[in-house]
Amino acid sequence: MGMMKQAFLPILSSFLLFACSTPPEPGSLSVSDAWVRAVPPASGITAAYMTILNDSEVADTLVSVTCDVSRVVEMHAVEVTSEGAMRMHRLKSIPVDAGGRLTLAPGGEHLMLIGLQQPMQVGVYVPLKMTFRKSGTQLVMARIRKE
Ligand SMILES: [Cu+2]
Numbered sequence: 001m002g003m004m005k006q007a008f009l010p011i012l013s014s015f016l017l018f019a020c021s022t023p024p025e026p027g028s029l030s031v032s033d034a035w036v037r038a039v040p041p042a043s044g045i046t047a048a049y050m051t052i053l054n055d056s057e058v059a060d061t062l063v064s065v066t067c068d069v070s071r072v073v074e075m076h077a078v079e080v081t082s083e084g085a086m087r088m089h090r091l092k093s094i095p096v097d098a099g100g101r102l103t104l105a106p107g108g109e110h111l112m113l114i115g116l117q118q119p120m121q122v123g124v125y126v127p128l129k130m131t132f133r134k135s136g137t138q139l140v141m142a143r144i145r146k147e
Pocket of ligand 1: 047076077088110111112
Protein backbone atom coordinates (compact mmCIF):
# COMPACT_ATOMS: atom_id res chain seq x y z
CA MET A 1 0.00 0.00 0.00
CA GLY A 2 2.65 2.46 1.11
CA MET A 3 4.72 1.87 -2.01
CA MET A 4 1.75 2.34 -4.31
CA LYS A 5 0.94 5.69 -2.78
CA GLN A 6 4.52 6.87 -3.21
CA ALA A 7 4.56 5.81 -6.84
CA PHE A 8 1.23 7.45 -7.55
CA LEU A 9 1.78 10.87 -6.00
CA PRO A 10 4.64 12.09 -8.22
CA ILE A 11 2.64 11.15 -11.32
CA LEU A 12 -0.40 13.04 -10.09
CA SER A 13 1.52 16.18 -9.15
CA SER A 14 3.35 16.32 -12.47
CA PHE A 15 0.02 15.97 -14.24
CA LEU A 16 -1.45 18.87 -12.25
CA LEU A 17 1.59 21.00 -12.99
CA PHE A 18 1.18 20.23 -16.67
CA ALA A 19 -2.54 21.01 -16.57
CA CYS A 20 -1.98 24.37 -14.87
CA SER A 21 0.84 25.55 -17.10
CA THR A 22 -0.83 24.69 -20.40
CA PRO A 23 -2.14 27.79 -22.20
CA PRO A 24 -5.62 27.63 -23.75
CA GLU A 25 -5.57 25.51 -26.88
CA PRO A 26 -5.62 27.48 -30.14
CA GLY A 27 -9.12 27.48 -31.52
CA SER A 28 -10.70 26.22 -28.31
CA LEU A 29 -14.40 26.97 -28.08
CA SER A 30 -17.04 26.76 -25.41
CA VAL A 31 -20.73 26.27 -26.06
CA SER A 32 -23.47 27.45 -23.70
CA ASP A 33 -27.27 27.79 -23.58
CA ALA A 34 -27.81 25.05 -26.15
CA TRP A 35 -31.47 24.26 -26.69
CA VAL A 36 -33.81 22.62 -29.16
CA ARG A 37 -37.34 23.80 -29.86
CA ALA A 38 -40.08 21.38 -28.78
CA VAL A 39 -42.35 20.45 -31.69
CA PRO A 40 -45.38 18.16 -32.12
CA PRO A 41 -44.36 14.54 -32.91
CA ALA A 42 -45.74 14.79 -36.46
CA SER A 43 -43.52 17.76 -37.30
CA GLY A 44 -40.37 15.82 -38.19
CA ILE A 45 -38.29 18.99 -38.14
CA THR A 46 -37.03 21.42 -35.50
CA ALA A 47 -34.25 23.92 -34.81
CA ALA A 48 -31.37 24.13 -32.32
CA TYR A 49 -29.84 27.27 -30.86
CA MET A 50 -26.81 28.08 -28.70
CA THR A 51 -24.00 30.51 -27.97
CA ILE A 52 -20.47 29.62 -29.06
CA LEU A 53 -17.67 31.54 -27.41
CA ASN A 54 -14.19 31.63 -28.91
CA ASP A 55 -11.81 32.65 -26.15
CA SER A 56 -8.72 32.06 -28.25
CA GLU A 57 -6.89 34.29 -30.71
CA VAL A 58 -7.55 31.90 -33.55
CA ALA A 59 -10.62 32.15 -35.77
CA ASP A 60 -12.48 28.88 -36.24
CA THR A 61 -15.35 27.61 -38.36
CA LEU A 62 -18.29 25.36 -37.62
CA VAL A 63 -18.16 22.92 -40.53
CA SER A 64 -20.66 20.19 -39.68
CA VAL A 65 -23.16 19.00 -37.10
CA THR A 66 -24.62 15.54 -36.67
CA CYS A 67 -27.24 14.23 -34.29
CA ASP A 68 -28.38 10.71 -33.37
CA VAL A 69 -32.06 11.68 -33.28
CA SER A 70 -32.32 13.38 -36.65
CA ARG A 71 -31.48 12.16 -40.12
CA VAL A 72 -29.70 15.37 -41.09
CA VAL A 73 -28.52 18.55 -39.38
CA GLU A 74 -28.18 21.61 -41.58
CA MET A 75 -26.74 25.03 -40.78
CA HIS A 76 -29.21 27.73 -41.74
CA ALA A 77 -29.41 31.50 -41.96
CA VAL A 78 -32.54 33.61 -42.19
CA GLU A 79 -32.94 36.28 -44.83
CA VAL A 80 -35.70 38.75 -45.50
CA THR A 81 -36.87 38.64 -49.11
CA SER A 82 -37.68 41.74 -51.15
CA GLU A 83 -41.35 41.03 -50.37
CA GLY A 84 -40.54 41.22 -46.65
CA ALA A 85 -40.95 37.50 -46.02
CA MET A 86 -38.52 35.56 -43.85
CA ARG A 87 -36.79 32.74 -45.65
CA MET A 88 -34.14 30.25 -44.56
CA HIS A 89 -31.19 29.18 -46.63
CA ARG A 90 -28.51 26.61 -46.03
CA LEU A 91 -24.95 27.53 -45.07
CA LYS A 92 -21.91 25.36 -45.82
CA SER A 93 -20.19 26.58 -42.65
CA ILE A 94 -20.42 29.29 -40.00
CA PRO A 95 -17.34 31.31 -38.94
CA VAL A 96 -16.53 31.93 -35.26
CA ASP A 97 -14.26 34.99 -35.00
CA ALA A 98 -11.15 34.98 -32.82
CA GLY A 99 -12.20 36.30 -29.43
CA GLY A 100 -15.74 36.37 -30.75
CA ARG A 101 -19.15 35.08 -29.92
CA LEU A 102 -21.45 33.29 -32.33
CA THR A 103 -25.09 33.32 -31.31
CA LEU A 104 -27.42 30.85 -32.97
CA ALA A 105 -30.89 32.21 -32.21
CA PRO A 106 -34.46 32.35 -33.54
CA GLY A 107 -34.60 34.76 -36.49
CA GLY A 108 -30.88 34.35 -37.18
CA GLU A 109 -28.41 31.60 -37.84
CA HIS A 110 -29.50 28.25 -36.42
CA LEU A 111 -29.21 24.49 -36.78
CA MET A 112 -32.03 22.64 -38.49
CA LEU A 113 -32.72 19.08 -37.35
CA ILE A 114 -34.41 17.37 -40.28
CA GLY A 115 -36.00 13.92 -40.18
CA LEU A 116 -36.54 13.53 -36.45
CA GLN A 117 -36.32 9.92 -35.26
CA GLN A 118 -38.03 10.50 -31.91
CA PRO A 119 -40.47 12.94 -30.30
CA MET A 120 -38.98 16.24 -29.08
CA GLN A 121 -40.17 16.16 -25.48
CA VAL A 122 -39.56 19.13 -23.20
CA GLY A 123 -36.71 18.55 -20.73
CA VAL A 124 -34.98 15.84 -22.75
CA TYR A 125 -31.42 16.48 -23.93
CA VAL A 126 -30.42 16.11 -27.59
CA PRO A 127 -26.75 15.30 -28.23
CA LEU A 128 -25.26 17.40 -31.04
CA LYS A 129 -21.84 16.52 -32.42
CA MET A 130 -20.39 19.84 -33.51
CA THR A 131 -17.30 19.76 -35.69
CA PHE A 132 -15.07 22.83 -35.95
CA ARG A 133 -12.30 23.05 -38.52
CA LYS A 134 -9.52 23.78 -36.02
CA SER A 135 -10.67 22.68 -32.59
CA GLY A 136 -12.26 19.42 -33.72
CA THR A 137 -15.48 17.78 -32.61
CA GLN A 138 -17.30 18.39 -29.38
CA LEU A 139 -20.49 16.92 -28.01
CA VAL A 140 -23.08 19.50 -26.99
CA MET A 141 -26.14 18.53 -24.97
CA ALA A 142 -29.06 20.72 -26.05
CA ARG A 143 -32.14 20.77 -23.82
CA ILE A 144 -35.54 20.61 -25.46
CA ARG A 145 -37.80 23.50 -24.46
CA LYS A 146 -40.81 25.40 -25.74
CA GLU A 147 -39.27 28.79 -26.60
CU1 LIG B 1 -33.75 26.53 -40.76
